Each structure stands twice: as C-alpha cells, then as structure tokens.
Amino acid sequence: MKKTLAAGAALCVALSGCGGGGPRGGGDSKLTGDKIVLGVLNDQSATYAQLSGKNSVEAVKMAIEDFKAKYGDKAVTKNITVESADHQNKPDVANTRASEMYDRLGVDAILDVPTSSAALKVADVAKAQKKLYFNISGATTDLTGKSCNKYTFHYAYDTAMLANGTGTAATQAGAKNWYIVYPDYAFGQDMEKSFKAAITKGGGTVVASDPTPFPNDNFSTFLLKAPTLNPKPDVLGTMQAGADLVNVVKQYNEFKLRDKGVGLAVGLMFLTDIHSLTPDALAGTTFTDAWYWNFDAENRAWADKFSARTGGQRPTFAHAANYSAAMQYLEAVQAAGTDDADAVVKQLEGKKVNDFFLRNGEFRAADHRVLHDAYLAKVKPGSEVKEPWDYEQIVKTIPAQDAFRAPSADCKL
Amino acid sequence: MGFLTQTFNGLVGGSFYALLALGLAVIFGMLRVVNFAHGAFYMLGAFGAYVLLAEAGISFWWALLAVPVVLGLLGILLERTLIRRLSALDPLYNFLLTFGLTLMLQDVVKSRYGSQSNPYGAPAGLRGTVDLGLFDFPAYRVFVFGVAVLLCVGVWWLLTRTRVGTVVRAATERPELTRALGIDVGRWIAPVFGFGVALAALAGVLAAPMRAVNPLMGADLIIGVFAVVVIGGLGSVFGSVAAGFGIGLLQAWSEAYGPGLLAQTLIFLVMALVLLFRPAGLFGREELPT
Numbered sequence: 230m231k232k233t234l235a236a237g238a239a240l241c242v243a244l245s246g247c248g249g250g251g252p253r254g255g256g257d258s259k260l261t262g263d264k265i266v267l268g269v270l271n272d273q274s275a276t277y278a279q280l281s282g283k284n285s286v287e288a289v290k291m292a293i294e295d296f297k298a299k300y301g302d303k304a305v306t307k308n309i310t311v312e313s314a315d316h317q318n319k320p321d322v323a324n325t326r327a328s329e330m331y332d333r334l335g336v337d338a339i340l341d342v343p344t345s346s347a348a349l350k351v352a353d354v355a356k357a358q359k360k361l362y363f364n365i366s367g368a369t370t371d372l373t374g375k376s377c378n379k380y381t382f383h384y385a386y387d388t389a390m391l392a393n394g395t396g397t398a399a400t401q402a403g404a405k406n407w408y409i410v411y412p413d414y415a416f417g418q419d420m421e422k423s424f425k426a427a428i429t430k431g432g433g434t435v436v437a438s439d440p441t442p443f444p445n446d447n448f449s450t451f452l453l454k455a456p457t458l459n460p461k462p463d464v465l466g467t468m469q470a471g472a473d474l475v476n477v478v479k480q481y482n483e484f485k486l487r488d489k490g491v492g493l494a495v496g497l498m499f500l501t502d503i504h505s506l507t508p509d510a511l512a513g514t515t516f517t518d519a520w521y522w523n524f525d526a527e528n529r530a531w532a533d534k535f536s537a538r539t540g541g542q543r544p545t546f547a548h549a550a551n552y553s554a555a556m557q558y559l560e561a562v563q564a565a566g567t568d569d570a571d572a573v574v575k576q577l578e579g580k581k582v583n584d585f586f587l588r589n590g591e592f593r594a595a596d597h598r599v600l601h602d603a604y605l606a607k608v609k610p611g612s613e614v615k616e617p618w619d620y621e622q623i624v625k626t627i628p629a630q631d632a633f634r635a636p637s638a639d640c641k642l
Numbered sequence: 643m644g645f646l647t648q649t650f651n652g653l654v655g656g657s658f659y660a661l662l663a664l665g666l667a668v669i670f671g672m673l674r675v676v677n678f679a680h681g682a683f684y685m686l687g688a689f690g691a692y693v694l695l696a697e698a699g700i701s702f703w704w705a706l707l708a709v710p711v712v713l714g715l716l717g718i719l720l721e722r723t724l725i726r727r728l729s730a731l732d733p734l735y736n737f738l739l740t741f742g743l744t745l746m747l748q749d750v751v752k753s754r755y756g757s758q759s760n761p762y763g764a765p766a767g768l769r770g771t772v773d774l775g776l777f778d779f780p781a782y783r784v785f786v787f788g789v790a791v792l793l794c795v796g797v798w799w800l801l802t803r804t805r806v807g808t809v810v811r812a813a814t815e816r817p818e819l820t821r822a823l824g825i826d827v828g829r830w831i832a833p834v835f836g837f838g839v840a841l842a843a844l845a846g847v848l849a850a851p852m853r854a855v856n857p858l859m860g861a862d863l864i865i866g867v868f869a870v871v872v873i874g875g876l877g878s879v880f881g882s883v884a885a886g887f888g889i890g891l892l893q894a895w896s897e898a899y900g901p902g903l904l905a906q907t908l909i910f911l912v913m914a915l916v917l918l919f920r921p922a923g924l925f926g927r928e929e930l931p932t
Contacts, residue, residue, distance in 0.1 A: 275858070279758040413902060440902035444862045446853045449651050449783075450897035457644050472862075475759040475854035483764070483780040483852055485771060507761045 259567035261335065264308035267293070267555055268336035270326055270351065271366060273315035276471040277343040280499040281366045281547040284539050285341055286313045288548045291534065292555035296563075305563045312336055316347050323347035327354040337568045338363060338558050340551055345369035345416050355380045361570050363554040366547045368416055368497065370423070370634065373596040377640035380570055382577070382597045385550035385586075386519040388416070388423045389634040390603055391496055394517030394627055396427030396466075398605045399494050404464040405433045408491070410451050410477070411468035412443035420468040420496045428466075436462050441469070448477050452484040455491050464515075468496040478506050478514075487513070500545045503608055503620040512610035519603055520546035520586050521621050527585045543618035546586075553586035589629040595636035603632035647777045648898045649891065654783045656890020657790035658845055662867040663874060663882035664797060665841035671814040671877040672834040674733055675725060679740040681864030682747040683839050686713055687846020688855045689751055692760050702765040702851065709847050710840040717839030721832040744861070752857040759854035768851075786848050793841070794883045801879060810834060814877070869913040875926020885924060 269286045272278050293309045312334045316323035323342065330336035331354065338361035342348045348367025355362035356378035364372055365385045372383040400407075407428050411417035417440070425435050436458050439451055455465055465486060467477045474495065481493055495516040503511055522532035522543050531552070535544045561576040562568050579594040588602040605625040614620060662680060669677045690709035694700035700708070720743075728735040763769075768782040801807035812820040813827040821827050846860070853859060870889050874881030889909055897905040904911075916924060 274752065275757050279756055413906060439897075440906075441897075442906040446849075446859065446863060447655050447893075449655060450648060450894050453644075453647055453651055454898055472759050472854040472856050472858065475856075479852055479854070483782060485780070501758055505759045505761060507763075510761070510763075 259569070260306055260562075261337070261568055264306055264310065264335075265559065265562060265568055266334060266336045267309070267311050267558070268327075268330040268334065268339045269311060269313040269341050269551065270316050270323065270330065270339050271313075271341040272318050272343055273313070275318060277318065277366065279501045279505075280545045281341055281343055281551070283313070284535075284542065284544070285365075285548055285551040286311060287538055288535060288544070288552040289340060289555040291538070292552045292559065296556060296559045300563060305566060309559070316342065316344075318344040318347060320344075320346045320350040324350045324354060327351045328358070331355075331358045331360045337361060337562075337570075340554055341365045341547070342367055343547075345371070345419070348372060349376050352376050352378060352381045359570050361558065361573060363558065365550045365554060369419055370637070373598040373640055374637040375639040377596050377637075377642060379574060379597075379642055382554075382592065382599055384554050384599045385546060386517075386603070387598075387633070388419045388496075390519070390632050391517050392420065392423035392427040393632060393634070394603055394605050395494050395496065395515055396424045396433075397431040398517075398625065398627070399464065399515050400428050400431030400433035404492060404494070406460050406462045407433060407435045407464055407466050407494075408455050408458055408462035409435055409438040409466045409468065410441050410448065411438070411496075412445070412470070412473055413440035414443050416470070417443065417468050424466060424468070424496065434460075436460060441473075444473055445469075446472075446476050448480050449484070452480055452486060455486060456489045462491055464492040464494050466494045466496065470497050471502075474498065474502055475506055478510055482510055499547070500543060500618065500620065504618065507611065508608055508614050508620045509611040511608040514608045515624075516606055516608075517603055517627075518546060518606045518621065518623075519601075520549045521604060521606065521623060522549070523619055523621070524604070524623055531585050541617070549586045553584055556584065557582065557587070591629065593636065596640040596642070598633055598636070600629040600633055602629050603627040644898075647779070648894050650774070650777070650779060650787075651783075652891035652894030653887055654787045654890070655894055656887035657787050658849065658863070658886075659867055659870045659889055660794060660883045660886030661790050661841055661845040661848075662863070663870045663886045664794060664879065665838035665845075666867065666871050667874070667877055667879045667882035668797070668841075669835055669838035670871075671879065672810060673721075673725070673729065673736075673831055675729075675736045675740070675835075676733065677740050677835075677838065678737055678864070679743045679747065680838075680842050680867065681860030681862075682744040683713060683717070683842035683860070684846040684849070684863065685751065685857060685860035686747060687843030688762075688850040688853070688859060689755070689760075689846075689857075690843065691847045691850040692762050692855050695762065696760070702847070705850075706844070706847050710844040713843035714836040714840030716836075718832045718836035720839075721835040725835065726831070748857045748861065755857070757857060759856040762850040762855050764851040782851055786852075789844075789848060793844070797841075797879065806830075866909050869909045871923075872913050873916045873924060875923025878923060878925045878927070881923055881925025 267289055269289055271281050273282050289311050297304055314326040316326055340363050342351050342364050343366030345367050348364050362381045363384050368388050370387045370389050411421040428435055469477050493514045495514055498516045522528050532544050561573045565572040565576045577592045580592045582590040590601040592599055604623045606621045607624050609622050666680050687709050691705040694705045725736055764782040768785050770781050771778045772781045772784055809825055817827055870885045871882050874885030896908050
C-alpha cells in the first residue's frame with residue numbers, strides 16, 4: 230500500500246498535474262487540502278472543563294465566522310473547520326490526540342491545552358511536526374523557557390505573569406509578610422518559586438511556605454498555623470487551583486482569618502472559580518487576571534455575543550484568548566497567503582497587534598511569549614455585584630511590557 | 643496552645659475518616675463486600691444537600707435528616723437488585739460492580755451539574771467560632787466532631803446492646819451457625835447495606851459546608867478511607883473508628899510540625915507498616931475458618 234502511494238506520488242511529480250483541475254490562479258492553492266483546520270485540545274470533562282472546555286470550541290467557531298464575514302470573497306478560503314478533543318489533563322492522551330490532529334485530521338494549528346504537563350507534551354509534538362500551536366490555558370513558563378520552539382506561542386498568561394501581578398503589586402500595596410501554601414506538583418512548585426521571587430522584588434518577605442498534598446480537601450492545619458507564625462503574615466497566598474482552591478477559600482472563611490488580620494491572595498483564579506465560590510466567600514481577594522469581560526464596552530460586546538451562544542455563561546479569559554488566537558492565526562494565514570507553518574510564523578514573529586484580548590499586544594520574537602496588558606483585580610463583595618458574573622473590580626492595568634518576564638536565557642529558538 | 647488546637651483539628655479531620663470507615667466496616671462485616679461506591683455515596687450526600695438548597699430552598703438541617711434516609715433506601719434497593727445477585731461469586735465481582743457504579747454515579751452528576759464545584763455555606767447558626775476554653779474553633783467544625791462522636795457511639799451501642807446488633811454480629815462471625823439457630827440472616831443484609839450508605843451520605847451532607855462540592859470529591863477521599871479501614875482491620879467496627887480519628891490526628895501533627903513529604907505519604911506509610919507487622923489490621927482478627 231505504502232509502495233503504491235509512493236509510486237503514485239512520484240508519478241504525480243513527474244506529470245506535475247495531479248489533483249484534478251490543474252494549476253489555479255491566485256493564492257488559494259497554497260493551502261493544504263484547500264482548507265484550514267483549527268484544533269481545540271483541552272479538558273472537556275473534569276476540573277478545567279468549565280473555565281475553558283467546550284465553550285472554547287464555541288469561541289473558536291465565533292472567530293471563524295467573524296473572519297469569513299470580515300473578508301468575504303477575499304478570504305484565503307471559506308473552508309475553515311474546527312476539530313476538538315478531550316485530553317483529560319493527561320500528558321500521554323494529549324500527546325496522542327495532538328499527533329492525531331496534525332497527522333490524520335489535517336489540523337493546521339492546535340489551540341488551548343490546559344495542564345502544564347500536557348501543554349509541554351503538545352509543544353514537543355508541534356516542534357516535531359512543524360505545525361503551529363497556541364497554548365492558552367497552560368501556565369508553565371517552560372513553554373517559553375527550556376521547552377520553547379519555533380512553532381509554539383504562549384498566548385494568555387503564565388506563572389511569572391501571575392506572580393508579577395499579584396506578588397509584586399500586592400506587596401507594594403502594603404502586604405509585606407506572606408505565608409504561601411502550594412500544591413506539591415509541577416504547577417504549584419513553579420508558582421511558589423515565581424511568587425517568592427516577585428514578593429522579594431517588591432520588598433516583602435515570605436514568612437513561611439508550605440507544600441500541601443494534591444488533591445486535598447482539608448487545609449485546616451495550615452489555616453490554624455497562619456496567624457501563629459512570627460511575624461504574623463499580612464496575607465495568605467494560595468497557589469491551589471480548581472477544587473483545591475474552593476476548599477482553601479471555604480476553610481479560610483471558616484477559620485475567620487480575615488478577621489484575624491490575614492488577607493487572602495490567590496495565585497491563579499478564573500471567573501468560573503468566583504462563580505462557584507460566590508463573591509461573598511472571596512470578597513476583597515486580590516488576584517491577577519489576563520482579561521475581564523466587563524472591563525470596557527469592547528470586551529462586553531464580545532462577551533454578549535459569547536453568552537448568547539453558551540446559555541448565559543460569561544467568558545473567562547481563556548475563552549476570549551481562544552477566540553483571539555484563532556483570529557490572529559487566520560489573519561496571519563490571510564496575510565501570508567498560505568498555511569505553511571514557517572510562513573505563518575514569519576508573519577507573526579515580532580508582530581504588534583491590538584484586539585479586544587491582546588491590548589498593546591506583541592508576538593515577542595525572542596521566545597514566542599505573546600505580550601499584552603494584564604490586570605490586577607479584586608473580588609467584589611456580593612452587595613456590589615450588579616448582574617450575574619459581575620464579580621471583578623479591576624484595580625490596576627499592568628502594562629504589557631511590565632506584565633511578563635524578560636525572555637529567558639533557556640530558550641533558544 | 644498551638645499544639646492543642648492542632649490536636650483538636652486533627653480529631654475533626656478524622657471525623658470524616660471515622661464516619662466513612664465505619665460505614666465501610668459495617669458493610670464489609672455483614673456482606674463481605676468491599677463497597678467501592680462508598681465515596682460516590684458521600685459525594686451524592688453532599689450534592690443532595692446542595693440540590694435541596696439550590697432548587698427547593700430546603701435548609702441544611704432538613705437535608706441532614708432527609709438525604710441519608712433517601713440514599714439509605716437507595717442503598718437497600720441497590721443491594722436487593724444488584725449486589726445480592728453477585729454475593730455467591732468471588733467478592734471481586736462485587737468490588738467491580740461497585741467500582742462501575744461509582745463511575746456511573748460520578749458521570750451522571752457531572753453531566754447534570756458540571757465538574758465545577760458548587761457553592762454551599764454553613765448553616766446560619768454555626769457560622770461563627772466558639773470558645774472551647776483553651777482556644778477558639780469554628781463552630782461548624784465543633785458540631786461536625788460532635789455528630790461524628792455521637793454516631794460512632796450510637797453504632798457501638800446498636801451493635802452491642804440491642805437484639806438487632808446481636809443478630810448482625812452473630813451473622814457477621816458465623817453466618818451458617820446463626821442460620822441454623824433459626825435466624826433469618828438474609829433479612830438483615832439489605833438494611834445493613836442501606837445503613838452503611840446512609841452513614842456515607844450523612845458524612846457527605848456534613849462535608850458540603852466546608853469542602854468543595856463536586857462530582858470527584860468522593861473519589862479523592864475514598865482511597866484514604868480504604869487505607870484507614872485496612873489500618874483499623876477490615877470489618878472491625880471499633881478498629882475503623884479508632885484508625886479514622888488516629889489518622890486524622892497524625893495527619894494534622896505531621897502537617898503542622900513535620901516535613902511536607904511526610905504529611906502527604908503518612909497515611910500510606912502507616913498502612914504499609916500495619917500490613918507488614920499486623921496484616922489483619924491493628925484491631926482486626928484473622929478470619930475464622932468457616
């Protein structure tokens with residue numbers, strides 16, 4: 230079979246006229262299969278399904294529709310489709326699904342991929358296959374560090390950005406002494422390191438820092454310990470995510486730490502986390518957001534369109550970033566006139582852009598970190614919430630150039 | 643003072659282990675079934691409380707009463723329709739059955755309520771802290787501890803001081819002989835299973851105000867509970883309860899004063915040691931020949 234194919238291909242080259250109608254004018258023939266396929270690979274059933282999941286597939290569909298509407302007949306192709314798969318947050322599943330997407334389903338670019346370990350695996354696949362990959366929900370800085378590669382862009386956030394925002398900003402705002410608890414696995418350890426560095430940089434001190442089991446439903450020991458530390462911490466910094474974060478916050482309130490003078494800062498929090506905890510449980514909590522739906526009219530307009538298609542859910546930054554990345558990719562293909570990955574990367578590298586997600590955005594050429602404004606946010610108390618999902622008060626915009634770390638020496642593109 | 647607080651805190655944490663291990667032990671004793679679905683019933687208990695509040699406005703107190711009763715009845719139904727059919731076979735079959743049930747229950751809840759955690763707060767009267775003389779502690783946690791102790795003592799009383807308890811104990815140790823004495827052992831199997839399920843459901847309702855209510859909350863916890871049961875001795879009611887509180891204590895102490903790695907592996911470390919030196923568990927006995 231393989232032999233026959235190879236022979237056929239050789240014949241094709243010799244006759245140089247395979248595939249039906251022969252050579253066509255314009256740029257359309259430069260697309261493989263005369264179409265563009267986007268692949269959304271993420272968690273569609275477990276912890277991260279709500280914050281991204283199937284609604285990110287919907288966001289990418291919105292981008293495709295908007296792209297077609299914008300360019301009409303001038304679009305590089307009208308045949309743009311989406312494939313999606315559930316990687317169950319498992320690196321090996323992510324590996325298989327990503328290969329399948331690029332190889333068998335003809336996917337030109339993979340989007341999303343939460344869970345750092347899975348995110349890194351897909352970066353390896355993208356590198357090997359020389360196909361594009363926009364990581365959105367993964368947090369690890371290794372994507373633009375030792376695992377960086379020509380075909381991978383890290384789009385929405387990373388642990389350094391979170392630490393920079395929450396750690397530095399909160400320390401400068403007066404929270405000098407920190408007690409950090411972090412889940413004892415790659416993400417948590419990475420967060421703890423980044424936060425420690427950022428807090429020290431901001432002039433603060435980390436009084437103590439404790440690893441916790443993962444997953445864990447009982448944080449009471451650490452919460453009892455917090456106010457007894459010497460010096461007493463001004464703030465408890467939790468690096469937990471998902472259900473573990475819910476446990477920490479519920480129990481933080483039970484032990485009345487705020488009344489005992491220990492504030493709360495959360496390393497990574499999504500809009501959906503606030504929704505499930507209720508704003509009252511988190512009122513006053515500081516965190517860094519990559520984008521907020523109710524920040525201004527432009528964000529809100531997109532959020533309205535998104536909510537109309539998702540049964541009223543307001544978008545998290547991951548949903549917005551999936552739309553934005555899909556759109557930026559399609560625009561780059563349009564500009565390059567081809568879906569050839571090297572040509573698209575050339576279009577993107579160093580490009581400065583502004584869309585509703587990428588404010589003052591730049592595709593940094595040195596390490597493929599996508600820079601954009603970030604936001605220091607505070608959770609509103611329930612009494613100030615004016616409509617469903619109206620949970621955040623943006624305290625400060627962190628300019629794109631300050632929000633992310635400098636390119637790492639570990640990254641060699 | 644810090645030490646006393648942490649000690650009490652450990653007992654509160656152990657309350658959940660004890661309640662869940664108690665149910666597992668009672669079920670194993672009577673049915674010789676390792677009920678893997680125990681964690682799923684705990685999860686259903688917490689979801690029951692959440693759903694009653696969110697969709698019918700029914701308070702925590704009524705949920706604490708109603709949810710265990712309803713799920714206990716469901717347990718009886720389950721025993722009658724499924725578990726009983728496999729009881730003559732290798733116990734492994736019922737283990738697989740309950741494991742399959744766990745996956746199904748988790749997925750049903752997930753498809754209806756999503757994988758995100760759901761909000762549930764402590765009942766109004768228990769939101770503050772109480773002064774226990776030597777230290778303050780969240781009122782709700784003191785309440786949970788009280789309920790757990792009361793239930794453990796209650797079950798002990800049932801088993802040792804009532805006729806039903808005598809029958810159950812007899813049926814646990816010598817089912818053939820008990821039958822020969824004219825006692826209908828089969829009659830008691832389903833109610834005992836239902837009772838064990840009700841205990842898990844009650845632990846779930848108790849957990850709702852202080853833990854994340856999501857479809858996987860039981861799956862994460864049950865592994866630890868199995869370790870507790872093994873430490874206490876499979877089927878030993880007293881052993882399960884003692885091991886539950888004991889592990890809670892050791893966990894709190896090691897988290898507060900030991901290195902992080904110790905706290906995370908402690909429960910399995912203890913289990914490994916117990917299996918090495920006392921394979922039947924701390925309070926267990928070698929199976930009697932039948």
